[in-house]
Amino acid sequence: MGNQRSERVFSMPTRKLESVVSLRDIRVACKACSLKEICLPVGIDRDDLERLDSIIDRKHPLARGEHLFRVGDRFQSIYAVRSGSLKTYSTSEGGHEQVMGFQLPGELVGLDAISENQHPLAAKALETTSVCEIPFTDLESLSSQISGLQHQLLRVMSQEIRDDEQNMVILGQKSAEQRLAAFLISISNRFRRRGFSATQFNLSMSRSDIGNYLGLALETVSRLFTRFQNDGLLRVDRKHIELLDREKLCAYSGAHCSEQQPPQESSGQ
Amino acid sequence: MGNQRSERVFSMPTRKLESVVSLRDIRVACKACSLKEICLPVGIDRDDLERLDSIIDRKHPLARGEHLFRVGDRFQSIYAVRSGSLKTYSTSEGGHEQVMGFQLPGELVGLDAISENQHPLAAKALETTSVCEIPFTDLESLSSQISGLQHQLLRVMSQEIRDDEQNMVILGQKSAEQRLAAFLISISNRFRRRGFSATQFNLSMSRSDIGNYLGLALETVSRLFTRFQNDGLLRVDRKHIELLDREKLCAYSGAHCSEQQPPQESSGQ
DNA sequence: TGGCCGCATTGACGCAGATCAAATGTCTAT
């Protein structure tokens, strides 16, 4: 695991320039990070944010194909994706791989490792990717002091459970067509939340990864992309996707997927 | 839905008899509960346990078919199953049901509701079932005071994420035979942990529930049960299952599933 | 600039498991 380091030397323990973006986006403080509205800092006030910030370690970027951690690695930290993307996967005894998820900026990885103190999945960069490392022991003790942080951590984990349940529905009862449609809509929504285009994006993962994730053969994924294109739902060019008819894509996915609703203020409490 | 009540009248708010098991197991304190080694109290010392106990509300039992909560219900509490069993499920627009999981004694339900403050799934009793209600606001504030409780809560949620991931593997790439085998082994292991027989038990859920949960038609489940029986793996009689050859069943499931190993101290780092 | 290699597309074919159908067994309420 001996990974190279480089700009580490520049990061002095006492840094003053708070709002200045330093070298290569490395070391953007949480409060200056564009992801703070969707990442762990949600709902944490200015002072507490600084405390959270102080335990976070911003690593230098992973190259495409590099591992953030592997199956069985001792659990020490969770990670937040800052830029780029990851896939998490497990490998069965037969060497067969199962892709469990893709992580975009602002999303956390490693939460499934808390219970057994070791990672049940590996996490690999799909492209050049940088992450924030959040040592779990520190996070835990900070959480008991900052109630907003505790709450947000629980919320994020709860959301992950919910997302996994959603995936179980998709794997358990949707057709190939519905699965891919649902996947594209989900990706699109996640990009939008992060301020990227919802109608035009690049998929950093291969057809094989998509198929594996959706429980489909990669050939099926490929065929579906061409079918969707013929049906006027989207335009595909290699990794690049342009959604042309989101409505119809929703219909194909066999779910409401309005997803657009403003963060409805759920009554009280 | 007007559910009958009966022994409620016997459970007085001021109870003195701490170590005495009261009527029909109602109102067993955590410290006297046989599930305390696998439920939320894990790793919490005597005094703190009393504090946890004080926020928990032991409800009278649910009858078979009764709902603990429904989709969209406001989230206020998580629940621990004390006896009996539950299924959680969602219903798609087409009225089609997707079973997400089954809860046995000592397991928590409702953790997926934290993030949106409302329940994404319904929970229904598969048989006469009693639960402990744990108001979430209280639990949260207690968690920030009792570090063991915070840790255990995170562990339980992490475990749930891990289990869901395991289910995704099953739904994504296992054959019907492997799915049912894996399901039976999982149930067996869960029963064992709770001190019940691992080789002989009653399934409280229908074939249809099992099939739905595993992404299979109920006919397929039924056929597999007879096949397994013919292959000498087990004996089935209606809901009653007797595992005859656990080894072979493991092989059928296409996973190591030793599961029996003592909490192996994984070699450092 | 060309050749190679991994990824993607497209086609042909077969099978696991869904669906349809019907018979039988079992629980519940009167």
Place this chain on the structure above:
DNA sequence: ATAGACATTTGATCTGCGTCAATGCGGCCA
């Protein structure tokens, strides 16, 4: 007990998608 509703089993048929196979297309390195 008896009827009726429902759960389960078993059989027959059909089909969506996996598998195998061949070809096409970039991107990368020498």
